[in-house]
Amino acid sequence: MASRPSTGPVPIPEPGLARLMPMYALLSGGGDILAAGPTLGRICGGLDLPGRRFLDLFEVLRPRPAATMTELLELAARKIVLRFRAQPARQLRGHLVPLAGGQGALVNLSLGISAAEAVRDHGLSHADFAPTDLTVELLYLTEVKSAVMGELRSLNHRLQSARRRAEAQALTDPLTGLANRRAFDAALERAVAGSERGVPFSLLHLDLDRFKQVNDTLGHAAGDHVLAEVARVLRGQVRQNDTVARIGGDEFMAILTGATDASVLGRIGGRIIAGIEQPIEFEGTSCRISGSIGVSRSVVYARPAPKAMIEDADAALYRSKSSGRARVTIDRPDGVAAPPEGPRPADGRSQPGFLVVGAPPSNQFGRE
Amino acid sequence: MHGLINRSIQCFLGDTYGVALWSRVAVAAGLPPEGFETMLTYEEAVTDRVLDLAAEDLAKPREALLEDLGIYLASLEPLRRLLRFGGVDYADFLHSLDELAERAHLAVPELDLPEVRLIPLGPDRYRLICARRRGYGAVFAGILRAMADDYGALALIDAEEGAEAVGIELLQARFAEGRRFDLAVGRGG
Numbered sequence: 199m200a201s202r203p204s205t206g207p208v209p210i211p212e213p214g215l216a217r218l219m220p221m222y223a224l225l226s227g228g229g230d231i232l233a234a235g236p237t238l239g240r241i242c243g244g245l246d247l248p249g250r251r252f253l254d255l256f257e258v259l260r261p262r263p264a265a266t267m268t269e270l271l272e273l274a275a276r277k278i279v280l281r282f283r284a285q286p287a288r289q290l291r292g293h294l295v296p297l298a299g300g301q302g303a304l305v306n307l308s309l310g311i312s313a314a315e316a317v318r319d320h321g322l323s324h325a326d327f328a329p330t331d332l333t334v335e336l337l338y339l340t341e342v343k344s345a346v347m348g349e350l351r352s353l354n355h356r357l358q359s360a361r362r363r364a365e366a367q368a369l370t371d372p373l374t375g376l377a378n379r380r381a382f383d384a385a386l387e388r389a390v391a392g393s394e395r396g397v398p399f400s401l402l403h404l405d406l407d408r409f410k411q412v413n414d415t416l417g418h419a420a421g422d423h424v425l426a427e428v429a430r431v432l433r434g435q436v437r438q439n440d441t442v443a444r445i446g447g448d449e450f451m452a453i454l455t456g457a458t459d460a461s462v463l464g465r466i467g468g469r470i471i472a473g474i475e476q477p478i479e480f481e482g483t484s485c486r487i488s489g490s491i492g493v494s495r496s497v498v499y500a501r502p503a504p505k506a507m508i509e510d511a512d513a514a515l516y517r518s519k520s521s522g523r524a525r526v527t528i529d530r531p532d533g534v535a536a537p538p539e540g541p542r543p544a545d546g547r548s549q550p551g552f553l554v555v556g557a558p559p560s561n562q563f564g565r566e
Numbered sequence: 567m568h569g570l571i572n573r574s575i576q577c578f579l580g581d582t583y584g585v586a587l588w589s590r591v592a593v594a595a596g597l598p599p600e601g602f603e604t605m606l607t608y609e610e611a612v613t614d615r616v617l618d619l620a621a622e623d624l625a626k627p628r629e630a631l632l633e634d635l636g637i638y639l640a641s642l643e644p645l646r647r648l649l650r651f652g653g654v655d656y657a658d659f660l661h662s663l664d665e666l667a668e669r670a671h672l673a674v675p676e677l678d679l680p681e682v683r684l685i686p687l688g689p690d691r692y693r694l695i696c697a698r699r700r701g702y703g704a705v706f707a708g709i710l711r712a713m714a715d716d717y718g719a720l721a722l723i724d725a726e727e728g729a730e731a732v733g734i735e736l737l738q739a740r741f742a743e744g745r746r747f748d749l750a751v752g753r754g755g
Contacts, residue, residue, distance in 0.1 A: 318750035324654040335672075337749050338651040342673035345644050349570075349604045356603075 207298060220326055221290075221307040225252050227300060229267035237326040238307060241290070241316060242282060252305070256280040256290070271296055271303060280307070288316055309333060314340055371444040373422055374429035382443035382451055386504045389441075389453050393496040399455045400463055400495040403511040404432070404470065406448035407488040407523045420480045424487060431473035435466055451511075458497045460528050467491040467526030475524070490518035491526040567613040568677045572602035575613065578638045579620050591619045607676060617701065629704040633725060636708020640716065648673075649713055650747040655739055656719035660684055660692060660710075682706065690736040703730035710734060718744030 212233055215222055220237035234247040242255065258264040260279040264272070271294070278292040291310035296303050309316045313333045316322065327333050369381035377385065389399045406428065413421035425448065432442045432450055441453040457463055471491065477484040492515030496502040514529035521527075580588040592601055595615045602608065621628040639645050648669075652662030663682050670679040681697045694710070696702040707725035710732060714721040720741035724733040 314750050318748070321748060323747075323749060324658075334651060334749060338648065338669070339672055341644075341651075341751060342648060346674055353603055353605045 218328060219306045220328055221309075223247065223252060223305045223307070224302065225267070225270075225305060226302045227267070228302075229253055229270065231255075232302070237322065240320050240322065240326065241288060241307075241309075243284065243286060245284075255283060257283055259289075267303075270294065274303070279310075286319055288312065313337060374426050374444050376429050376432070376450070377441055377443035379443065379445045382441060382445055382453075383504070385441035385443070385453055386507070389455065390496070390502050390504055390507075392455070393502050397455060398458045398495070398497045399453055400457050400493055401507045401511045402452040402454060402463070402467065402470075403492045403494075403508075403515045404428075404450040404452070404489050405491075405515055405519070406474070407490060407519075409448040409487050412485045412487060416480065416483060416485065420483070420485060423480045424478050424485050427478045428474050428487075428489070431470060435470050435473065451508075458495050460495075463493050463495070463528055464526050467493065471524055471526070488524045490515055490523045492516070492518055493526065493528045495528065567608050567610050568674070569602050569604045569606040569608060570674065570677060572608055572613055572616070573604045574639060574642075575616060575635065576601040578635050579616075582634065582638060583620075583624060587620065587623060590623055591616055594619045614700070628701065629725065629727065632701045632704035633708040633711075636705040636710075637712045638708075639705070640709045640712035646713075646716060646745075647747070647751070649709070650716065651749075656714060656717040656721065657690075657736060657739060659713060659717060660694075660734065660736075663694060692734040692736075694732040694734060696730045696732075700730070703732055707732045715742075716745045716747075718742040 210218070215224070215233070216235045220235040221241065222233075222235045223231050223238060224233045226232050229252050231247045231250050231252050239245065239247055245255075247255070253265065253267070253270065258270065258273070258278060258280050261273065261276055264270040274294050274296050276294075278294060280290050280292050282288050282290065289310065289312060290307045292305055292307045294303050294305045308331070313336055317333070317337060324334060369377060369384075371378045386401070389397075389401075393399060406424075409421065409424065412424055425444070428448075428450065429442070429444065432452060436442055436452050436454060440455055441451075443451045445451050454463070454466070457466065471489055475486070475488050477486055479485075492511045492513065494507045494510040494514060496507065499506065510529040514527040517527040517529075518525045576588060576592075579591060588601070589599060592599055595612065597612070597616075617628060617631065621631045624631065640649060649659065651669075652665075653659040661684060663684055667679045667681050670677045680699050680702045682702075683695045683697075685693045685695065687693055694706055696706055704725050707723050710721070711723045714723065718741055719736060720738040722733075722735040722737065724735075726733060
């Protein structure tokens with residue numbers, strides 16, 4: 199390999215040095231600042247740097263403290279972390295090269311990772327950085343990154359609320375705002391599981407009477423209005439955490455957690471029927487409907503199952519219908535579900551499968 | 567096309583010509599009423615359809631609409647700032663346009679801006695060539711016009727019709743007081 203000619207010392211005039219390294223400091227052999235770049239002056243709060251001792255202005259933190267020029271020179275070619283001792287206190291990154299013949303050192307500093315803060319505090323501009331310095335690009339990236347993160351955040355928000363809406367729609371009957379069949383099935387599964395852990399519940403099945411007439415004579419809009427009113431009545435008669443669902447055209451189900459006493463259930467059902475029997479005004483016309491209710495209770499099963507409870511509530515409902523409507527029947531599933539047909543029994547015991555509660559004639563409750 | 571670009575077109579149409587226009591365009595283009603999501607990617611053809619529909623609705627030449635889009639983009643503070651990061655003065659800014667696509671990549675890797683190249687034609691005369699996509703010449707003409715104002719420079723910007731290129735003549739670098747630009751946000755003033 200051919201030996202390269204030595205260039206010797208490079209004569210750079212001072213303005214050139216400042217342009218190459220706007221944060222340089224030229225130190226004498228004794229450690230005094232002979233000259234410094236303009237950006238370094240601004241970082242130091244506009245102090246006139248030449249003539250001051252470098253180590254009086256800056257504390258060397260890493261790789262190890264340096265108290266004398268000799269100690270400082272030992273850090274040549276290492277990455278140095280320094281702190282400006284006065285306000286505004288700022289950590290800087292530095293790099294030191296000894297001058298030829300032990301005649302002092304050239305130190306170049308940079309803002310390091312806290313560039314954005316320093317640029318903001320001192321109002322630095324493009325002109326304060328060398329064209330090769332990537333500090334401006336770092337600022338650009340910081341800014342663009344937070345803009346992009348902001349977009350992603352708001353996209354996430356939108357997606358999340360869209361998902362919530364979609365979930366709610368998938369589980370809600372749009373007309374009444376009640377749970378739909380799907381949500382009801384899920385709630386019933388949960389209730390059955392809960393009953394196995396000792397939280398009993400009852401299933402109330404409501405079917406409207408004379409609803410078809412309203413729909414046929416006054417139109418669907420009236421019918422829809424009536425359904426919404428029924429939903430309001432139902433919600434008013436159950437507890438906040440109970441599930442109320444519309445499971446078909448004019449059929450509703452409610453899961454009443456903790457309510458198992460037949461007379462209490464009879465009263466709740468009676469109030470629901472009384473509520474929906476109130477005339478419902480629609481565009482100047484009074485709509486009058488009623489409803490029949492069948493109830494099944496988890497406590498009467500050895501092992502309650504959704505299907506059996508729905509069937510038994512259904513059977514109880516038919517019983518209410520066949521025995522004159524507008525009443526509540528509370529079922530006991532200790533036999534096959536009773537056929538809805540047939541004459542109304544003289545008392546509740548005459549047909550197996552129905553529980554007699556309280557006063558005669560049966561397990562049936564009318565309006566209160 | 568990236569959602570960021572589509573969304574900015576949507577905002578431009580809504581802010582400049584009213585939400586009703588945007589709604590008509592969205593319906594005709596088969597888009598949902600809320601329009602584009604910034605962080606998703608769409609088919610190229612959708613963007614062209616939106617622009618054609620808007621130009622037709624406004625009875626405005628497509629090129630003129632795109633130039634207005636460019637002016638609008640440069641007026642948005644975050645974008646104006648990102649463009650101002652390009653350089654200390656207008657000439658510096660012009661030279662930084664070569665890096666624009668790469669800068670965009672740094673920000674959003676999947677954002678594919680067209681490659682543009684600045685060709686010096688003489689002292690203070692340039693030609694900016696936008697490769698690939700139809701209409702970018704007009705958009706850049708708008709951006710260059712708005713940024714000249716922003717830097718306080720006096721420049722003649724001439725969109726070459728059909729060539730996807732812009733002629734630039736810088737008459738006076740410091741013609742007026744430009745708008746203020748601080749490298750770091752949050753500094754008063």
